[in-house]
Amino acid sequence: DAKTTQPPSMDCAEGRAANLPCNHSTISGNEYVYWYRQIHSQGPQYIIHGLKNNETNEMASLIITEDRKSSTLILPHATLRDTAVYYCIVRPPYTGANSKLTFGKGITLSVRP
Amino acid sequence: DAGITQSPRHKVTETGTPVTLRCHQTENHRYMYWYRQDPGHGLRLIHYSYGVKDTDKGEVSDGYSVSRSKTEDFLLTLESATSSQTSVYFCAINQRGNEQFFGPGTRLTVL
Numbered sequence: 001d002a003k004t005t006q007p008p009s010m011d012c013a014e015g016r017a018a019n020l021p022c023n024h025s026t027i028s029g030n031e032y033v034y035w036y037r038q039i040h041s042q043g044p045q046y047i048i049h050g051l052k053n054n055e056t057n058e059m060a061s062l063i064i065t066e067d068r069k070s071s072t073l074i075l076p077h078a079t080l081r082d083t084a085v086y087y088c089i090v091r092p093p094y095t096g097a098n099s100k101l102t103f104g105k106g107i108t109l110s111v112r113p
Numbered sequence: 114d115a116g117i118t119q120s121p122r123h124k125v126t127e128t129g130t131p132v133t134l135r136c137h138q139t140e141n142h143r144y145m146y147w148y149r150q151d152p153g154h155g156l157r158l159i160h161y162s163y164g165v166k167d168t169d170k171g172e173v174s175d176g177y178s179v180s181r182s183k184t185e186d187f188l189l190t191l192e193s194a195t196s197s198q199t200s201v202y203f204c205a206i207n208q209r210g211n212e213q214f215f216g217p218g219t220r221l222t223v224l
Contacts, residue, residue: 036213043203043215044156087155100146100171101213103156 004088004104011110018075020107022088025069031092033064034101035073037084044087044103047073078111085109116140119204119216127224132191134219136204138184144207145187147171147179149200150218156203162187194223 005023012018024033034049048055048062050071055062061074075082087106116139126132136145146161148171158171160179168179176198180188191198204216 041218043205043218044213046212046214049212100158100161101156102158103148105155 004090006086006088006104006107008105009108009110011112012078014080014111014113015077018078018082018109018111020073020075020086020088020109021070022073023070024088024090027068027090028092031090033062033068033071034089034091035060035062036087036089036101036103037082038087038106039081039084047086075109078109080111080113083109083111117204117206117214117216119202119219121219122217123220125222125224126194128195129193132194132221132223134189134202134204134221136187136189136216138187138206140206140208141184142206142208143184145181146205146213147177147187147189148203148205148215149173149198150203151200159189159202194221196223199223 003026032049032051035047036044037047038044048057048060050062050064062071064071085106085108087103089101118137120135144163147159148156149159150156157173159173159177160168160171162168162181165181165184168181178190199222202219202221205213208214
């Protein structure tokens, strides 16, 4: 699986958009970009995933560059409850036994009041 | 909610004792996973299962065994616990084909 690079931490003000970057310059053509987050002491939580096109759901938006070498997770109106570690993961298409996730260290987002 | 539970949620044990952690799911998902999480290492895959009696090793499988005798239960066993196995253990299932849903975790302390 391709490796991802994320800055170790960032912060943003409550109510503002949080833009979390991720570099995945070695991504292959069929690999997806996934985002998970982990709030302190809880299990990781799926947020969103995409292949080429930008994606949006009730939690966040995912912007993938045209060359697919980087992406940005956008939380449009961050709240204090969004304070967590966010993991950007690249993985091949769901192939059953090879569907395991490889977590890096993620980026710690701190939302300040 | 994938109806995934882990038991026990907390356990303290002594070095050399056997320990079994249980992951239970109620929605008949085929794929199940055990991860451990330690400071400085993030989440690391221990073992996974792709069906009853079908299991495979992850990146940190030494010292652990698993069993899946029925779809709903995936057991992780530490045959002889060591202090290096003190960790938080998460179980996960594959939901909707591509999304992994994680359980609440088990905090294990080996003295």
